[in-house]
Amino acid sequence: MRRKLIPLLALCMLLFSGCVQNTRNSYDVPDNYSVGIIRTNGSRNSSDILYFDANLSQTGSIHYDYATMGELFYPPVIYDGSLYIVPQGQANKKDEKTILRQDLDTFEQNEYYLDQIAIYGLSVDASAIFAANNINQQSFINRIDRADGTVKTVTYDNSYISIVYSYQDKLYAFSSQSTPSGKNETLHCLDPITLEELKRIDISEFGCDVYSVTGVGDTLYFAPMVTSQDTFNQIVCAYDISTEEISTIKFPDDVFHLLNMDDKLYVTHGNLVTGEGTTLSVYEISTGKIDTYDLGVWIGQIAINDDYLYLMGTGRIAKYDLHTMKKEMETEIPLENGDYLSGIFTH
Numbered sequence: 457m458r459r460k461l462i463p464l465l466a467l468c469m470l471l472f473s474g475c476v477q478n479t480r481n482s483y484d485v486p487d488n489y490s491v492g493i494i495r496t497n498g499s500r501n502s503s504d505i506l507y508f509d510a511n512l513s514q515t516g517s518i519h520y521d522y523a524t525m526g527e528l529f530y531p532p533v534i535y536d537g538s539l540y541i542v543p544q545g546q547a548n549k550k551d552e553k554t555i556l557r558q559d560l561d562t563f564e565q566n567e568y569y570l571d572q573i574a575i576y577g578l579s580v581d582a583s584a585i586f587a588a589n590n591i592n593q594q595s596f597i598n599r600i601d602r603a604d605g606t607v608k609t610v611t612y613d614n615s616y617i618s619i620v621y622s623y624q625d626k627l628y629a630f631s632s633q634s635t636p637s638g639k640n641e642t643l644h645c646l647d648p649i650t651l652e653e654l655k656r657i658d659i660s661e662f663g664c665d666v667y668s669v670t671g672v673g674d675t676l677y678f679a680p681m682v683t684s685q686d687t688f689n690q691i692v693c694a695y696d697i698s699t700e701e702i703s704t705i706k707f708p709d710d711v712f713h714l715l716n717m718d719d720k721l722y723v724t725h726g727n728l729v730t731g732e733g734t735t736l737s738v739y740e741i742s743t744g745k746i747d748t749y750d751l752g753v754w755i756g757q758i759a760i761n762d763d764y765l766y767l768m769g770t771g772r773i774a775k776y777d778l779h780t781m782k783k784e785m786e787t788e789i790p791l792e793n794g795d796y797l798s799g800i801f802t803h
Contacts, residue, residue: 485563486516491759491766492539493773493789494532494799496525498547502795505558510764512775512787518563522552526798527576528728529667530619531713531757534801535580537561541799542575542587550574555585555600560803568600570607577619577667579627581648586627588617597629599651610651615642622648623671624697630666630678639664641680643695662704663689668714670721672741674698677721679711692723692739707737708748717760724755731770736781749781761802768800 489507496503503525507516522543526532533540538559545552555568555575568585575598577588585600595617599608615631622628627648633640641664643657663680670677676695683689688710694703709725710733716722719741725748726733736755737748753769760766764784765776774786789797 483518484516485518489515489803490761490764491773491800491802493768493797494526494541495789495791495795496523496543496798497792497794497796498524499794501546503543506789508773508787510775512773512785514787518558520556522554522556523547524550524552524798525556528756528798530576530578531715531759532799532801533578533580534560534803536582539801540578540580540585542578544574544576555587568602568605570598570600572596572598572609577617579620579622581622584622584648586620586622586648588620588629590616595631597627597646597651599627599648608651610646610653618666619669621669621671621676623676624674626654626697627651628669628676630669632664638684639686641666643678657695657700657702659693659702660684662691662693662702668712670714670716672716672721677714677716679714679723681712688727692721705739705744705746707739707746709733709735709737713755713757715758715760722758722760722765724758726755728756738781751776751781752783753786756797757800759800759802766800766802768797771797773800 486507490510491508493506501521501523503520503522505518509515523546525543526541538557541556543552544550551573558565572589575587575589579586587598589596593614595612595615597610615633617629617631620629627646629644631642640660643659645655646653663683665681666678668679674697677692679692680689690707691704713724721739723737725735731754735750737746739746753774756768758767763778765778767774771791772788775784
């Protein structure tokens with residue numbers, strides 16, 4: 457793959473107005489890489505992005521003075537050749553109020569300031585970064601203009617917005633709300649410029665707590681983590697944007713992360729809290745065929761590059777043939793006290 461070599465000074469360039477520069481302690485910028493891993497710590501300001509080649513040999517790293525950079529529940533966002541990630545700050549505060557962008561080729565970076573704590577659930581389009589956060593039973597959907605850093609915010613009382621997702625000139629959000637009769641789940645459709653709510657759809661019958669969403673054609677796929685009976689869910693919902701109809705796809709095990717590549721959805725199974733589950737399903741959208749594979753490693757997050765699937769587990773990264781799902785290699789990643797892996801991405 458083509459890579460750019462850049463002078464050291466360019467690493468610290470500020471790309472957009474309205475953004476502030478971050479301090480990095482050390483760096484070893486890779487000449488080439490296939491996959492990146494984020495290693496972070498919740499109790500001290502120390503995070504690293506580690507870069508690996510196709511043989512899972514580390515080719516470089518960049519260190520950041522951040523705590524809790526990234527979350528297992530939310531894979532890093534890649535948009536237009538850049539990585540977007542939230543460094544929340546130390547776990548007992550989560551008050552960093554920052555969104556980090558890093559160019560995947562040049563490693564230039566900039567930060568966007570958002571005067572909110574505990575930021576999560578990012579999405580990005582050509583003009584803005586969208587993020588959610590929740591404080592004292594209030595949820596906020598925030599729009600940060602990528603050109604000038606200006607912010608718009610809308611508030612949802614007594615609701616938990618779990619994720620926002622920009623797709624086809626609309627902004628979608630998922631919220632859950634506790635009621636005397638149980639939990640309700642709502643799909644919101646918003647104008648991505650004004651954040652005006654255009655419609656809302658009650659999706660409680662399918663389950664609650666959506667953390668993974670992907671758009672394919674005219675369909676929005678999303679995974680409610682739990683059922684209406686508060687047990688883990690084994691379905692993926694398909695929302696037809698044009699007809700507003702919702703259908704479901706049944707899988708053989710609990711569903712969490714969704715990843716789309718071409719005509720296929722890659723669906724991870726297991727439990728992100730307990731670290732259980734080693735299977736992954738491949739759903740062929742055009743035929744409805746489902747193939748399920750045991751990858752032999754707990755699946756925290758996945759990413760795809762060329763004809764390979766990369767898996768981030770507990771303190772390790774593994775590489776699989778995308779067509780056979782046979783493991784080709786695996787590398788352990790050193791973790792110091794309190795360190796953990798929070799994200800994987802490819803370029």
